Amino acid sequence: MAYLNRFFFCTLVIIAIVSAANWFIDPFGMYWSPVVAGINSTKPASGDRVRIIKAYRGPEFTPQVLIVGNSRAEMALHPEHASFDNTRVYNQAMPGAGIRLQTDYARNTIDSTPGLKRVIMSVDYLDFLVRRARFSEPQTEEAAPNYLFRLPLYKPGWTGRMGRLREKSALLFSLDGLIASVRTIFQQGAAVNSIGPSGFNDPASYVNILRHEGINALFIQKLQELDRNLRNRDLTTIDSDTGQRSPQYTILADFLADLSEQNIQVQLFISPYHISYLHLLDDLGMTEDFIAWKHELLKVVEENRANVNLWDFSGPSNFIQEPVPVGSNRAMQWYWEPAHYRSNLGDKILESLATGKATSEFGTHLTKDVIEVVTDAHHSLLSDTRDDWQALQQSLDIHIARLSESQ
Template sequence: MALFFMVFAACTVVINYLIDPYLMLGVERREGLNQGKVAINEHVRMSKAYHPTFGKWDTLIVGNSRVEMGINPTHRCFTAAGARVYNLGLPGAGVREQLEYALNIIYAQPVQRVYLSIDFVDFLLRRDRPAPGVEIDWSKNTGRLRYAFDGSGNNEYTWTSLVDHYRTLFSLDALISSIRTMALQSPGQSDRDDQGFNPGNDFRTSVAIEGPHALFAQKNAHAQEEV
C-alpha cells in the first residue's frame, strides 16, 4: 500500500506538472493535450498571482472581467508599438484588488504603462465599504501576492505560495482538473492565453443557445445584489 501510494503520488505530480491546469507553472502548451485550460475559470486569482511572473512585461491591462475579455493584448495597437502586454483582468474584482495585483507586478518589473478600466459599478455604495474615518491598512493584501499595496513584503507569501503550488501539483482536485483538461480540449472550452487574455470561448456556446440577453440579465441581477 505504501508503494502504491508513492507511485500514485508521483504520477499525480507528474501529470499535474505536465498539464498545468491552472497556469501556475509556466509549462509549455501542447496542442490537443493542455493547450486550452478548461478548469481555469475557478482559479483565475491564484493563476494571475503567479503566471505573470513567467514573462517580462512593460504594459499592464487592469480591470474586471470586461477588460479580461474585451481588450486583447495582441491587438495591433499594442504590437505596432512593440509593447509587451499582460492582461491582468480579474472577474468580479473591485478597484482595490485590481490595483493590488497590478502593483504586485509593478514592484517586481519595470512596467511603463498601465491601462486601468474604471467601472461605475465599482463606485456604488456597498455593504462592505469602510465607514467614514476608518483608517485603511495599506500593508494588507490578498495573502498570495509577494508585495503588499504599499510595496512592503508579504510575510505570508512563502507559506501561501507553498500551499498554492501544493494544490496545483499534489491535490486530487488538480488531478481531476488535469484529466478534464486533457479530455475536453476543444475550441468551445474555457481558457486564458499566455498573456492573461480570456478569449471567451465558453461564452460562444451560451450565446448561440440562449442568446446574449441571458448573459446581460445575469450580470444585472448580480449588480443589483451588490448595491
C-alpha cells in the same frame, strides 16, 4: 519494514506521477508547460483559480505593459494586439476585482518588473459605489485583505513564503488538480472560457449560451443582475451634501501617484457600456452620479497629469448603440451582453490609446475642455434612445423598473 518501504516508495511514485501529469496538462494555466493542441491548449479550469494564477503569473511573465481592471478588460483587451508591436503585455484584469485588489496585484507585478513602463487600466463605475450612509459613519481602518500573502510586496517574510508555497503546491500535488487535468483533456474543443499564457480570457462560453438559449437570455440575466445589485441600496460614488468621495478614489489616486513617481505611463479608460446598461442606470436614478464620477476621475487624473490620461468610450457611438437581435441565437458584432464587449471592440480601444486619436469616431480623450461637452452628449444620448430602450424592454418581456418588487 520491507512492507513500509514498498508503501512509501509506491506513494512517492504516485505523487510524482500526479505532479508530472498536473504540470504537463497545467489545467489552471500556472506553468504553461509545453502546449499540445487537442490535449492541453484550452484550459477550462483556469477561471476557477484566476486570482491565484494572476498573482504569480503576472510577475513571472515580466511584462513591459500591464493591463489592469475587471472582467470587461480581461475578456476584451488582447495582449497580442498589433498596436503593442511585439512588446511583452500581460492582462492582469480579473472578474469581480475591486479597485484595491486591482491595484494591489498591479503594484506587486510592477515592483517585480523594473522594465515595465506602461499601465492600461479600465475604471468601472460600479467599483466606486458605496452606501450613502457610509459617509456619515466613523472612518475605521479596513481589515487587511486575505490575498496579501500571495504578494511578496506586502508579505516578504516566512509567513508569506509558506503561504505561497502551500498554494502553488496544491496546484501540482492535489487530487483536485488531477481531476481538473482529466477534465481539461476531455474538454479540448468545447466552447468554454480559457485564460491564455498572457492573461487574456477567451469567453467562448458565451457562444455555447447563445447556441442553446439565445441573446435574450444573456441580456435578461445581466440586466436583472444589475437591477438586483443596485436598486434600493442607496449607492453613490460621491456624497452630494458634502462632496466627499468614496474611498476608492483615494486608492486610485495613491496608485497613480506611485506610478508617476516611477515614471510609468498610465492610460485610464471608461468602458463602452451598451446603451441598455446606461438606460438601466438612468432608470435607477444614477445618471447624475455616473456623470459626477467622470468629473471626479478627471480631477484625480489632473493631479497626476504628467504621466496619466483618461479616455471615455461610454459616449454616443454606433458601437454602444448596436441593436440587440432579440430572439436570435447569433452573437452581436460588438457585445456579448450589456456589460461585456467583445475583443474586436477592445481592439478599437487599444488603437485609440496607442495613437492618441479616436478610432472610427469612438472614444474621447477626457480633459477639462471637453468634460461638459461629454456630459451634454450623455444626456442627449439617453433622450434620443429612450424609445429604443422601452422597445427593447418590451421585446425581452422584462420590466426592469418593477423587477425588484416582483421578486
